[in-house]
Amino acid sequence: MIVHLILFSFTTLLIVIFVKNSKRKNPHPPGPPGLPILGNLHQFEANNTHVYLWRLSQKYGPIMSLKLGSVPTLVISSAKMAKEVLKTYDSIFASRPKLLGQQRLSYNGLDIAFCPLNEYLREMRRLSILHLFGTKQVQSFRPIREDEVSRLVKKISNYASSGEVIDLSKIMMFVASSFICRVAFGKRYEEGGLESRRFDQILHEAQAMMNGFYLSDYIPSLGWLFDKVSGMISRLEKNFKELDSFYEELIQEHLNKNRNKSTKVTQDIIDILLQVKNEQSSSVELTLDHIKAMLMIIFIAGTDTSAALVTWTMTVLMKTPLAMKRVQAEIRESVGNKGFVEEQDLQKLLYFKAIIKETLRLYTPVPLLVARETIGSCIIDGYEIQPKTLVFVNVWAIGRDPEYWDNPCEFLPERFLTCSIDYKGQDFGLIPFGSGRRICPGLSLGMATVESALANLLYSFDWELPPGMKKEDIDMDAFPGITMHKKTPLTLIANAIHC
Template sequence: MALVLEFLILSLSIFLLFLLIKRNRTPKKACLPPGPVGLPFIGNLHQLGNSNLHEHLWRLSQKHGPLVYLRLGSRPALIVSSAKMAREIMKTRDLEFCSRPFLAATKKLSYNGFDLAFAPYGDYWREVRKICVVHVFSSIRVQSFRSIREDEVSRTIEKISKSALACKPFDLTTEMVSLTSTAISRAAFGKTYEIGGSDTERFLELLVETQAMASSLFLSDYFPCWGWLADKLTGMTYRLEKNFEAFDAFYKRIIDDYLDPNRPKPEREGSTILDILLQIYKDGSFKLQLTLDDIKAILTDIFLAGTDTSAITVNWAMAFLMKNPEAMRKAQEEVRGLFGNKGFVDEDDVQQLSYLKAVRNRTPKKACLPPGPVGLPFIGNLHQLGSSNLHEHLWRLSQKHGPLMYLRLGSRPTLIVSSAKMAREIMKTRDLEFCSRPVMTATNKITYNGLDLALAPYGDYWREVRKICAVHVFSSIRVQSFRSIREDEVSRMIEKISKSALASKPFNLTTEMVSLTSTAISRAAFGKTYEIGGSDTGRFLELLVETKAMASSLFLSDYFPCWGWLADKLTGLTYRLEKNFEEFDAFYKGIIDDNLDPNRPKPEREGSTILDILLQIYKDGSFKLQLTLDHIKAILTDIFLAGTDTSAVTVVWAMAFLMKNPEAMRKAQEEVRGLFGNKGFVDEDDVQQLPYLKAVVKETMRLQPTVPLLIPRETTKECSIGGYEIPTKTLVYVNVWAVGRDPENWESPFEFDPDRFMGSSIDLKGNDFELTPFGAGRRICPGIFIALFTVELSLANLLHKFDWEMPSGMNREDIDMNDVLPGIAPRMRDDLCLVPKAYATGHK
């Protein structure tokens, strides 16, 4: 491996030296327009990593003038930013500026420049332009498609009318894309590809991918000597070829259908664009003999130029009108004043609407993303995520950029939410649009391809498995059925601490709480204990720790789908993930086989464990969703990942806060001892009488939520929030750690003060968005009550039975709560070890 790296570095050095020598021998150029200074070799390419590129270039023009010169790799580039210069370019000197560059993606998609839009200037372009102007885009031809446009708009109005009757929100963005793509496909070849129609998914996927390819950056366009190799290594070349072949096959099927001699004759010859082009193809009397590739290239132009563009313009216009009520009023008064009693406004009527045309002319064409830090080319903002306290780092960025912050992690758009107001918008008001989960390499693998509840994408499967879990696994009756396990495990922990207190030795609360929670969950899950020092402990805990490490690891394939998988293989992450999955799968298999063994001794109570319950459903067959053994393993994985460290870490954080705040410790102990001082054990019924203890838990979860960045959500479609456009499949992280420190919601937000919750109605159940450590909405943690019972019961007994002191030679200030270990549930890097002192009327 080292030898390969040395060879690559040497080769690159020689190549760069060659370029430098060549550059120095190049004769001096003429006087160029002003522009920002570029870097060696790459020029100004690094300055193009902005999602609002047009705005970034405009800012450059404010500094350098209406003509800005850039060097993009080996390509000189000119940016024009004034009407005067635009006239010079596109009218006065049009002939010198009218060609097109040969770029990798557009050249491929246009069949080597056989189209109209991207073909270089020359004889071919002039001939194909004549054909298109006379036969495809003439005013007569455009008018011939009028009935299609009016029919599609009429159908949209009918859909909106139904939505209006039901008083339901209507998704204009999706509908306008459907309208334009359907209208163009009907005009092009007489078929519809509307949302929900036949072949829709295939057609729209191809169209979206083609648009993505046409706007992607190919290094071969800027570094001809070696960029092609980079494009191959990043997978861009393969992705482009694959998309081209798929769209070519799509066109081929349609054209073959048109050329089929047995095809039924259309009502009107030449009624579609494809009809017209095929007639020219067969004719042979034109100066340019069209080929089928020419036809496909022209059709690609029509689809690329005509779908999103018109749809986006209508959406922008409606968004501007909604934000400008006076303009909305004028536009509506104009159209209603002229055609108030008319059922449908047709294209002739539109010519009389001067104010509406003014609205159209003032509408821009680019989505508005939330603000965020400038990223680097290719990797975006990934380099800014290298902090163990990631939630704190993102909070600092939000102080600069706002409560909605946009990042680009490789190829993934990402939204960071850092205020209660925006959290409410995401998890309540717009919950349906933000309730899916991203498919990530590690979590997808360990959940058996998303067969679990917590990490499965939103859809029919998730709704069914959620019903099963809500009714049979996490119901209040089921949670109560495991009460004896929780109380028994806490009681055993108190016995261990009592022995340590007798010896006046420090007690490791961190290790003990992990043991308690993992043992309690394993007993509830399948009736076995895996406590520290118990049988099979090492095996089980090692697997659990490794699974958590995998779930929180960064896999490059999640952010660079084309080539990241190769990096993950080379770094060993893929092998490590596969190995962990196979071992945990074998572990589950052994337990399930044991449970299914007909010779297994009958349990005292049928359905006494979670595995019993899930296996009964598996055997039943009467549920809408037929559970498989993989479903069961995936659900068990959720329970172990979500239920061990999380509850344990919360108790440890609470004890750390209390140790550093003696007055809060005194109040909490006085409360529990005042009510139950002579009682041997504080049970779950008793805990309900301890409001200050519950306030301590809330305050702990405010300052140190167990999962500071809630499990990421993913948008199900493009949507608007806070005045910004959020793309579909955007990763969404709600930073509840930041929300808990928002001075708009909390007085003295950085102080540990449980009294703030005394007499307050704020709870942890997802109704108060200033405090949502368990999430909210459809994706709220289903195990919330198990977690709260475990945390409150453990904490009540720790405070009831013992006074706590620092180990010899240490004081309270030595508890470092800032140095944390990253992971799903970040915890203090150093275990919390305290010296227990038995309270006078303590455990008997």
Template structure:
């Protein structure tokens, strides 16, 4: 617009806009200014981008690993839960003892060597003490208020303290020795009947029943083995719980597709099992509360649920111990202890029947000690170093849980030059670690003698042998599991000689596993027993 001055008498000058012809030079100048501004802005963004990239390049890279597909990542490459540890072991041969995976939208790393296990589980134990949240585990553990699946927090520390101090202390474990002895003697009577009738002994079924009975009597104060429909209900529930712990829920890995779990019925199945188990735990609690009204004077008659109910009554902890806490702890004991003891004993007998030299040697040691005794007690076992070596070798080669319970990084951490970000799931492949040729001579050979002159043990200090885990998350029930395991194996080998059914050779015995957190022998171990005495 062109400005024209108008003067009027007695008035002040004013500016009046008037039309002005279109000015190309002004338009070009304006466009040039805009372009210059955009160029400066682009240059600034490029500088910031390259500066950020330069800083990012200074950070360590993530561990190497197989490339995955968009959204689903590597899920399709790991589709067999029964051989999950083997698939991870094969990948470690390609990508190294520390490699990464993308399971849906969740980043993971896998550890496959003793050196790196020590780095993560000892040197950075606090960083990796978290637990990833999986739907089945959280639901059945009452949102993780117990020991195994709880996140690392003050509540977990208090519950773990309760378990270690009041349930798994040496005095309490000793108090339960009479239960263990009685039930093992009952097992010997059952096998003796098989001998008398020349009947084959299914060790899988026998040992699952035995372990279940021992744990139920120790935890609940009663057995569920000889109660008709009650037996069926109980064992079906335990099997269902095991299945849910290792079940695949889409929502665990791709949350926005969680509706698939509802369509497939997984949500409904999980809810049903939880309600059934909750009802079972409540019946146990009500039964023991009723028993307590009889004023038991003998403290040795107390079982685990009694101890927990008494602690709830005392209210001497920083957390308010509820019935849900008690139920969640009972779940840990029932599921973790029953299956692992049975599976380990079956694997031990499988390894021994395939290695007659070792079988003969361990039986000679046991029988030399028990010449004048038809039962090997827990005090006797302290004098059996080769038996202990056999059990260590079994736990090395055929540990019942090939993968330790998964952990989660609480914060970013650098391991072996690689960056592991917070919220990354960490799988420790104990099966691969315990067969590492750099840690073990002839790792595939069942050779218990390797432990006779070695101080290596499974108590969490030697990272070549970690069947019970290590660090803050080590299995608190170790002190109760080992005496049970030793007692069962010692008396199976002391009382009977074992033979394969006619037509079978030791080469026919396999080590195939069933899927699950605890991996049982897929094909049952069926043997003929002969009385030694």
């Protein structure tokens, strides 16, 4: 009897303590129920994850929790919540998860995109702004940009003269990769050549491996076996070795004292990083692995996002002929008969700038940004966020936030003619490049390339769809991945106006 009484008293005490603690603690954000072990992994769609998460947020709210295997996960889907994460609590949300593909290809986080929040990140950001992506350096690459855009116009002119259908998605990937190769490596690969095919193959596989699904990221105790049996581990290692060999060749070429530098317009990024290494002008003692990791993120991210943004902008303009007509009229009236849109012309093109902002709002190249990880706990909107939480900021959904945008699902570039909202990280309804400590350092370099290429495509050519195709036939589906590429290539016919 006494034993029963003691057990009853002890049970009652535990219940009281549990209830008290439950009342004292802030609840976790709401979210869909999951399964044992898998959590919500089984609910993720292979395509358009950002759209699926947006739909879930319509039910569970702009701050939503999931469980991906054993990993607690937070999804942010409104401008208000994004400001909390990227500004108010930026120091807590600014680290990175150690995802297998990203870590391996970045030499265990030695680059600037995937390294955790620490002193190394601060120093690499300082180095990047000072030596690689600052205003002075972006301007020094201008002759390369203009040369690549000039080659682009000439190439499309050749198609236009024969009335041939153009795969603009493919052409823009080549232009973006050519520009990155020249500014980063000091080399240009001719299209269709052996080196170009090798470059394209390595780039394509690296993008697949970086974006790939590794079960061990979410269920470490079981996932490593699945990843090994599925072949993902061996495929990742093979790609890493190919990339490492590629970087090593480029670096050794730059270290060769007999290298011909007479044709170079400016120092390329390998030159700059080797100079910083030799001069020991950084608080981080740079090694060749550091340089390779930095080349990786420039190589992959720089090519991907610029090409995707130009393609999406041209796609949405083909679906909205009145906007196309208006922006072409603005460019042609402003530039006149010069035959080429120079970079100093761009500042006068207000509607053109509005077109790009509206495309970034609706078809942002990186819809979920790069995943973050919390390094501490905090309270947001009354919900408790724990350390080691995986965080996705759904900027695709934020671009459709009805509390921030009027008519959020309509393509209305005019909205940006009467407001000062910009994409540089201070307006949380439009954050395609992130904000705070993790804002993309290559923003200025990438946008300079996009604006120059896009303005000249619109200035030099009138565009039409292939025979038998109507604007309603243009699909807006995207491939899965960190970068949102158009699933069906954009094929068009160009009619030369200014060449």
